[in-house]
Amino acid sequence: MAEAQLIVSQDEFTCSVCLDTLTDPVTILCGHNFCLKCLTDCWDQSQVCSCPQCRHTFTTRPELNRNTLLNEVIKKLKKTTLSPPPPQNYAGPGYVECDFCTGKKFRAVKSCLTCPASYCQTHLQPHYEVATLKHHKLVDPDRNLKEKLCGKHQKSLExxxxxxxxxxxxxxxxxxxxxxxxxxxxxxxxxxxxxxx
Structure with missing residues (x-):
């Protein structure tokens, strides 16, 4: 019998909080995955328990259980194919940095004139998934966002x-x-x- 080939990208196993490969992955009720430590730290610092990716709010803090299947898949992939993100994804000279990355900044793929901020692919996801963010005006990465804002009201110049x-x-x-x-x-x-x- 022929063996099925599975093609995956690292983004599918990346925590949107630390932007690293998931460690002790947990899946919350909205379906998003995070490192256990990242999500715990995030919720410990906030009075509201919400998904860092889609902002779904939970009335009571959900119990976090490790996703053992996802953990095993990541372990196997690390041994075979999973490698750190290629250096071209990091913002170097001449590129706009993501405003939400911590530590080493990823390259921004879009800037939002409504927010106003620049986002890497991972941090941009809520703009495609969350209803209230879908109407924001996205443009190519722009390091001069402040020049496109009204100095008095901090709103986009339209x-x-x-x-x-x-x-x-x-x-x-x-x-x-x-x-x-x-x-x-x-x-x-x-x-x-x-x-x-």
């Missing part, structure tokens, strides 16, 4: 005030630019490109 010739946030529209001629920032950018040609 509007161009033609009257004052300045980029403003939605709060500025309401508080300081009432009655001014305004357009979306992208519309103004396209208009300026066309007029410069």
């Amino acid at each position: 509007i161009f005030c033609k009257t004052d010739d300045s980029c403003i946030c939605m709060m500025c529209v309401v508080t300081e630019h009432n009655g001014h001629k305004m357009v979306e920032l992208e519309t103004e950018r396209v208009e300026k490109q066309v007029s410069d040609v």
Whole structure:
């Protein structure tokens, strides 16, 4: 009988808290896996017990039991194929670092203008899974996020005030630019490109 081949990536066995291969893995009710120590430390430092990945909140602190099957799979993979993440995943000179990585920082794959923060692939996951984060504006990694925020309100600059010739946030529209001629920032950018040609 032919043997089935299983192809897995290290990301499937990575704790989203420490970003390392799972150690003493535990699975919580929402289905996410973490290192026993990482999850225990996380919950000991917080008054609320919630999943660090999807933010599902538990009314009472769940009892954490080691996932023995997952632990055995990780042990076998470590002996055969599992190796540390390749160095190109770490943020080097010229790359944007993940704002949520601790220790050695991974390279950011997206920046969120709503949060405003930059995320590696692992820390970006909640933006794809959590309903309230799915509507955030994600852009390519940007080391100049602060320049895209209103200095007064810390909101993303989305509007161009033609009257004052300045980029403003939605709060500025309401508080300081009432009655001014305004357009979306992208519309103004396209208009300026066309007029410069």
